[in-house]
Amino acid sequence: MKTWNLSQLDDLFAAIAGRQTLYIPADAAGQPAFTRWEPGLAMTRALNTGRSAKDLFFPQVENLAAFQISGKTISVSPAQSPEEDYVIFGVRACDCRSFDILDSVFLAEPADTFYQARRAHATVITLACTEPEETCFCTSLGIDPQAPGGDISCWMAEGRLYLQANTPKGEALLASLPDLGEGEKPETNPSVFDKLPLKDLDFSVFQEKPLLDWFNSPLWESLSQSCLGCGSCTFVCPTCQCYDVRDFEGGGTVRRFRCWDSCMYSDFTMMAHGTNRPTQKERFRQRFLHKLVYHPNNHQGQIGCVGCGRCLQKCPISMNIVKVAKALKEGSV
Amino acid sequence: MNMRQDPLIPMVAQVTDIRTDTPDVKTFRVVGLDGKKPFSHIPGQCAMLSMPGVGEALFSITSSPTNEDYMEFSIKKCGCVTNWLHAIEPGQQITLRGPYGNGFPVDTDFAGKDLLFIAGGIGLAPLRSVINYVRHYRQRYGTVDIVYGARSKEDLVDYQEILEQWCREEGVNVHLTIDNPQPDWDGHVGFVPNYVKELGFDTGKTVVMCGPPIMIKFTLAGLEELGFQRDQVYTTFELKMKCALGKCGRCNIGDQYVCKDGPVFRLDQMTRLPDEY
Numbered sequence: 001m002k003t004w005n006l007s008q009l010d011d012l013f014a015a016i017a018g019r020q021t022l023y024i025p026a027d028a029a030g031q032p033a034f035t036r037w038e039p040g041l042a043m044t045r046a047l048n049t050g051r052s053a054k055d056l057f058f059p060q061v062e063n064l065a066a067f068q069i070s071g072k073t074i075s076v077s078p079a080q081s082p083e084e085d086y087v088i089f090g091v092r093a094c095d096c097r098s099f100d101i102l103d104s105v106f107l108a109e110p111a112d113t114f115y116q117a118r119r120a121h122a123t124v125i126t127l128a129c130t131e132p133e134e135t136c137f138c139t140s141l142g143i144d145p146q147a148p149g150g151d152i153s154c155w156m157a158e159g160r161l162y163l164q165a166n167t168p169k170g171e172a173l174l175a176s177l178p179d180l181g182e183g184e185k186p187e188t189n190p191s192v193f194d195k196l197p198l199k200d201l202d203f204s205v206f207q208e209k210p211l212l213d214w215f216n217s218p219l220w221e222s223l224s225q226s227c228l229g230c231g232s233c234t235f236v237c238p239t240c241q242c243y244d245v246r247d248f249e250g251g252g253t254v255r256r257f258r259c260w261d262s263c264m265y266s267d268f269t270m271m272a273h274g275t276n277r278p279t280q281k282e283r284f285r286q287r288f289l290h291k292l293v294y295h296p297n298n299h300q301g302q303i304g305c306v307g308c309g310r311c312l313q314k315c316p317i318s319m320n321i322v323k324v325a326k327a328l329k330e331g332s333v
Numbered sequence: 334m335n336m337r338q339d340p341l342i343p344m345v346a347q348v349t350d351i352r353t354d355t356p357d358v359k360t361f362r363v364v365g366l367d368g369k370k371p372f373s374h375i376p377g378q379c380a381m382l383s384m385p386g387v388g389e390a391l392f393s394i395t396s397s398p399t400n401e402d403y404m405e406f407s408i409k410k411c412g413c414v415t416n417w418l419h420a421i422e423p424g425q426q427i428t429l430r431g432p433y434g435n436g437f438p439v440d441t442d443f444a445g446k447d448l449l450f451i452a453g454g455i456g457l458a459p460l461r462s463v464i465n466y467v468r469h470y471r472q473r474y475g476t477v478d479i480v481y482g483a484r485s486k487e488d489l490v491d492y493q494e495i496l497e498q499w500c501r502e503e504g505v506n507v508h509l510t511i512d513n514p515q516p517d518w519d520g521h522v523g524f525v526p527n528y529v530k531e532l533g534f535d536t537g538k539t540v541v542m543c544g545p546p547i548m549i550k551f552t553l554a555g556l557e558e559l560g561f562q563r564d565q566v567y568t569t570f571e572l573k574m575k576c577a578l579g580k581c582g583r584c585n586i587g588d589q590y591v592c593k594d595g596p597v598f599r600l601d602q603m604t605r606l607p608d609e610y
Binding site (some may be wrong): 064065066072073074075076078092105110112113114135183210211212215218241242243244245247249254256258261263268269270271272273275276277282286289290293294296297298 | 344385389414415430575576583584
């Protein structure tokens with residue numbers, strides 16, 4: 001295993017950035033976010049970023065194509081594919097798991113080539129957690145926050161950074177960096193995670209009963225009652241992947257772009273003749289059943305949540321997947 | 334030119350002919366820029382049709398795959414994209430991508446069966462593809478019954494084709510109905526679900542149904558009264574879509590995406606799913 005002195009972390013970032021574009025979690029624009037590294041940019045002290053690492057593979061807005069229209073004729077120019085290799089440093093185990101979930105949607109045939117290209121060009125460097133937040137519950141989803149995946153896994157201990165390559169891409173990057181020392185993987189301390197208040201959530205129950213039992217639960221009425229439909233949960237969620245496709249017309253060119261959307265919004269399923277999810281109850285139910293039942297049904301039991309706790313922190317009315325899962329489970333006994 | 338192949342990037346196609354079917358339905362004939370049919374499809378499959386700057390929406394392909402020359406879409410004027418389409422003239426280019434969805438099992442489950450088609454209003458559009466496919470390969474199927482209803486005689490889509498071709502074909506029985514009596518109509522008057530019950534079909538038939546959700550629900554109840562099982566009945570759904578690839582996340586009924594798992598479902602497959610459509 002390779003090591004590096006944490007007091008010279010800047011030099012490591014400079015060495016990586018000398019080869020590829022580097023993103024690190026840094027305090028930017030009011031909250032920690034994955035930010036392009038430039039000399040002087042320091043890593044955030046926060047455990048995790050406000051928005052998840054999905055932004056780097058599935059940006060909030062991206063152009064798909066441009067159309068030139070002249071009289072009755074149309075010509076199409078597809079947007080350029082991302083072609084530069086880049087490195088994301090400091091991805092936590094929860095966000096790293098979210099890539100698997102996003103992959104199962106975007107890389108399913110026919111693959112989304114925009115997402116696919118970003119995934120292929122990225123080298124993901126994860127960072128093990130040592131001090132979780134009270135809102136963390138990744139361990140309930142079978143994630144080990146002290147053994148994150150990615151192309152390279154990192155641990156910070158006793159003033160040093162320890163790096164372990166997990167893939168050929170990770171090995172290539174480590175091999176290209178000069179002056180890395182050799183060391184042993186540091187001791188980890190799992191006991192801190194055993195004390196987390198949400199460590200014992202059970203998500204397996206949602207696969208054990210028919211879909212309609214969950215759908216028809218009388219609890220949706222009360223659970224959804226205070227939901228404002230603001231969509232904050234979907235925007236900070238590392239696994240929310242729903243998108244809209246829209247056109248912007250200006251200067252004789254129409255740009256077709258893709259942007260994040262939210263099933264919590266009233267126009268999400270609105271068609272010319274109306275919507276099949278007319279109230280917040282149906283939209284709220286869609287969001288949670290998608291993560292707890294529908295996605296797992298379609299992807300070998302893979303729950304559409306990674307326990308990062310962002311929605312617990314951000315929801316203005318403190319409603320979240322933990323409360324919903326607990327209520328449904330207890331209501332079903 | 335960048336020849337990027339992403340499933341969201343459409344091809345350019347051309348509308349070569351527009352037929353006015355009813356006061357609010359037109360049928361658009363579409364070919365690629367090379368003058369040929371844009372792509373092949375299975376009856377019941379759909380395509381994303383768009384005018385950049387106006388929007389993109391999913392429509393069922395109403396022409397049969399056996400038509401080698403062009404594709405047709407019967408489209409009701411009811412929203413943003415469809416209003417635009419109803420205002421265009423032949424020669425207009427549009428964008429197109431597809432085909433999407435599973436289509437009807439015309440070469441498997443339907444083979445050798447007596448078929449009963451039930452359609453309401455613009456719901457004939459996806460069934461026309463199947464009906465003309467079945468007529469083309471007539472010997473592969475048993476008897477064909479078509480029950481089709483609309484608000485008025487003027488609202489019957491493909492009326493000329495029905496009269497001049499379907500009604501004259503041996504082994505094809507057409508049963509038309511309209512909601513209210515009108516002077517120039519001597520056919521049946523009444524709603525589709527009741528008419529189906531009145532006609533009282535043999536329960537050995539395979540049913541292919543499309544229409545407004547309310548028609549589907551009442552007709553299914555009537556069919557069950559007659560002794561039909563849900564696994565004999567096929568229908569096709571439509572919900573809002575942006576990608577038609579199972580990724581944008583909005584056309585699901587429970588864990589099934591209408592765009593890729595449907596739009597065709599056998600009704601017994603819907604029993605475990607919510608009534609959210």
